[in-house]
Amino acid sequence: MTEKTIHFENAYEAAELTGPHFEILTRIEQALDVQLVSRDTWIRLQGESERVETANRFFQCLRKARSRGAPLPQQSILYTLRAFQQGRESDVESLFDFGITVGRGKPNVFPKTFGQQAYLLQVMENDIVFGIGPAGTGKTYLAMAMAVSSLLQEQINRIILTRPAIEAGEALGYLPGDMFQKIMPYLRPLNDALYDMLDPSTIEQYMEQGIIEVAPIAYMRGRTLNNSFIILDEAQNTTAEQMLMFLTRMGFGSKCIVTGDVTQIDLPENKASGLVEAQNTLAGIAGIGFVDLDDADVVRHSLVQKIVRAYSDSRKNSPSTPGN
Numbered sequence: 001m002t003e004k005t006i007h008f009e010n011a012y013e014a015a016e017l018t019g020p021h022f023e024i025l026t027r028i029e030q031a032l033d034v035q036l037v038s039r040d041t042w043i044r045l046q047g048e049s050e051r052v053e054t055a056n057r058f059f060q061c062l063r064k065a066r067s068r069g070a071p072l073p074q075q076s077i078l079y080t081l082r083a084f085q086q087g088r089e090s091d092v093e094s095l096f097d098f099g100i101t102v103g104r105g106k107p108n109v110f111p112k113t114f115g116q117q118a119y120l121l122q123v124m125e126n127d128i129v130f131g132i133g134p135a136g137t138g139k140t141y142l143a144m145a146m147a148v149s150s151l152l153q154e155q156i157n158r159i160i161l162t163r164p165a166i167e168a169g170e171a172l173g174y175l176p177g178d179m180f181q182k183i184m185p186y187l188r189p190l191n192d193a194l195y196d197m198l199d200p201s202t203i204e205q206y207m208e209q210g211i212i213e214v215a216p217i218a219y220m221r222g223r224t225l226n227n228s229f230i231i232l233d234e235a236q237n238t239t240a241e242q243m244l245m246f247l248t249r250m251g252f253g254s255k256c257i258v259t260g261d262v263t264q265i266d267l268p269e270n271k272a273s274g275l276v277e278a279q280n281t282l283a284g285i286a287g288i289g290f291v292d293l294d295d296a297d298v299v300r301h302s303l304v305q306k307i308v309r310a311y312s313d314s315r316k317n318s319p320s321t322p323g324n
Contacts, residue, residue, distance in 0.1 A: 001046060001047065001048075002046070002047065002048065002049040002052045003044060003045065003046050003052070004044070004045045004052050004053075004056055005042055005043070005044045005045075006042060006043050006044075006045070006056065006059050006060075007041060007042045008041045008042060008043070008063075009041075010041060011040050011041055013041075013063070013066065014038070014040065014041050014042070014043070016066065016072055017059060017062050017063065017066070017072065017077070018038050018043065019074055019077070024074060024077055024078070025038060027078065027081065028055070028058070028081060031081050031082075031084070031085050032051055032054055032055045032058065032081075032084065032085075033047060033048070033051045034046060034047035034051045034052055034054075034055045035047055036055075043059070054084065057084075057089060058080070058081065058084050061080060061084075061089065061092065061093055062077065062080060064093065064096055065080075065095075065096045065110075068096050068099055068108075068110075069099060069107055069108045069110075070095075070096050070099070070108070070110045071107065071110070075112075075299065076112055076299075079092075079112065079113060080092050088114075091114060092114075094117070095110060095111050095112070095113075095114075095117055096110060098110055098111050098117060098120055100120075100142075100145040100146060100149050101149055101152070101153075102145055102148045102149060102152070102196075102197035102198070103148065103152070103197050103198040103199060103202065104199075105199070106196070106197050106198070106199075109141070109142065109145035109197070111138075111142065112138065112297075112299045113137075113138075113296060113297040113299065114297075115133075115137065115291070115292075115293045115294065115296060115297035116137070116138050116142060116293070116297055116299075118291055119131050119138075119139065119142060119291040119293065120142060120146070122289035122290075122291050123142075123143075123146050123255070123257060123289070125289065126287055126288060126289035127250070127254070127255050127256065127287050127288075128247065128250070128255075128256045128257075128258070128287065128288045128289070129256070129257050129258070129288070129289040129290075129291065130235075130257075130258045130259075130260075130275070130278065130279070130282075130288075130289070130290045130291070131143065131257060131258070131259045131260075131291050131293065132259070132260055132261070132262060132275070132279070132290065132291065132292050132293065133261060133291075133292060133293025133294060133297060134261050134263065134264075134293070134294070134295065134298065135261065135264075135298075136298040136299060137293035137294075137297040137298055137299070138293075138297065138299050139259040139293060140189055140190065140193060140231075140233050140259050141193045141196075143231050143233075143257040143259055144190060144193040144194060144197065144231065145193075145197060146229070146257070147159045147229040147231060147257075148194070148197045148198060150229050150255070151211070151212075151229065156227050156228055156229045156253065156254065156255065157211070157227040157228065158210065158211045158212065158213065158227070158228050158229075159206075159211070159212045159213070159228070159229050159230075159231070160213050160215070160220075160225055160228050160229070160230040160231070161190045161191075161194075161212070161213065161214045161215075161231050161233070162214070162215055162216065162217045162219075162220060162230070162231070162232050162233070162246070163190065163216065163217065163232070163233045163234050164216065164217050164234060164235075164237045164238050164242065165216040165217075165218075189233065190214065190231065190233055191214070194212070217232065217238060217242055217245075217246055218242075220245065220246055220249050221245055223249050224249060224251045225249050225250060225251050225254055226251035226252050226253055226254060227251070227252070227253040227254060228251070228253075228254045228255075229254070229255050229256075229257075230249070230250065230254060230255070230256045230257070231256075231257050231258075231259070232246055232256070232257070232258045232259070233259050233260075234259070234260055234261075235258045235259060235260035235274065235275040235278075236260035236261055236262050236264060236265045236266075236273050236275045236276070237260075237265065237266050237267055237273070238273070238274035238275060239267065239271050239272070239273075239274050240272050240273075240274045240277045241274070242274055243274025243275065243277065243278055244274070246258075246274075247278075258275070258278070260275045262275060262276055262279075263311070295309040
């Protein structure tokens with residue numbers, strides 16, 4: 001029997017790494033086959049020498065993540081734990097090397113899964129990237145983080161955020177309010193992410209100056225977008241014509257991210273999805289990257305991951321798939 005004690009910096013660190021009321025410790029014990037005894041600022045590991053050393057590396061990995069500013073909700077701790085079980089220690093540690101710097105006073109944004117890490121790598125290496133996957137996989141949030149970081153580092157001059165206003169048939173003129181008020185319900189997810197990364201006064205200033213622009217996809221027609229970071233969200237609801245129009249707006253010094261979920265297409269049955277066509281048409285072109293995220297990359301409540309997986313399994317076994 002080998003024994004090792006880890007002393008944390010303070011009770012806050014101990015609480016963050018062991019979970020409220022130590023509820024996560026049982027999961028760690030079962031997964032790594034060790035016994036854990038935790039008190040205010042320390043935790044004791046007991047078991048076979050090799051198991052204890054693995055558990056020690058696990059906690060040191062979490063401490064490294066915390067020291068770099070990575071948030072450690074229970075889901076992230078359990079994802080790290082599964083990676084250790086699968087022998088992917090070095091892989092999971094590399095997630096904490098991908099901190100994206102956003103606005104002053106805002107925490108860095110980190111990928112929480114290997115799929116998200118692959119997504120960010122594609123964005124770094126390509127000018128156009130398609131991030132395709134179900135709800136909760138972080139595809140829109142990470143795209144926004146990369147856009148904000150690029151703007152603050154003066155790699156681009158402006159951010160363009162767009163989304164098809166499919167629910168209104170893009171007949172926005174009949175909706176009450178000015179242009180901004182008309183389109184905000186359709187761009188709310190992008191706007192929410194933006195407020196996580198910049199303070200409200202900065203966002204207001206950037207929008208007034210045109211440094212950050214939000215618009216439905218119909219308003220992209222006829223433009224050339226140079227030195228811009230362009231995000232098209234909910235791209236599964238673009239038509240083939242809209243997708244071609246959007247992609248050909250890209251000018252010099254720009255980067256474009258297209259996000260969508262091909263299982264949630266709301267177009268009329270006689271309209272083909274521009275995202276699906278792009279998958280089939282553009283694969284293999286240098287400078288264009290595709291990343292498929294799945295239920296393993298869901299970073300919302302654990303039930304969301306289970307729901308996504310259940311629907312995916314059901315559709316695989318169904319002769320026809322709703323929404324396609």
